[in-house]
Amino acid sequence: MGGAIFQLVVSDGDIKFYVDLKNGAGECGFSEHEKADVTITMADADLVAMADGKLDGMQAFMSGKLKIKGNMMLAQKLGSILESAQ
Numbered sequence: 001m002g003g004a005i006f007q008l009v010v011s012d013g014d015i016k017f018y019v020d021l022k023n024g025a026g027e028c029g030f031s032e033h034e035k036a037d038v039t040i041t042m043a044d045a046d047l048v049a050m051a052d053g054k055l056d057g058m059q060a061f062m063s064g065k066l067k068i069k070g071n072m073m074l075a076q077k078l079g080s081i082l083e084s085a086q
Helices: 044-051 057-062 072-085
Strands: 005-010 015-020 027-029 038-042 066-070
Touching (some): 005 044, 038 072
16 A cells, blocks of 8 residues: 655754655665655644644645645655544
C-alpha cells in the first residue's frame, strides 16, 4: 500500500520523520530519508489541526501552511493511506 517513501518535516521544531511504504512491510523513523519520494513540510500547530480534522489538506496547501517537494500526487494519497491505517 502506498508504494512510496514519505518524509514529513515539522518546521517550527525542525523534527523530521519518514514513513517508508515502498520497501518490505513498511518502516518509520525519526530522521531524514535520503530517497524520499515526497517531502511535506508544515508547522506543528497545523499538523495537529489536520490530524484533528480541523484543517483540510488542500486548504493548508493553498494557503501556504503546507509545502510539498517532490511527487505531489503521492502527497494526495497520504491522507487516504493514514485513514485506512486507523
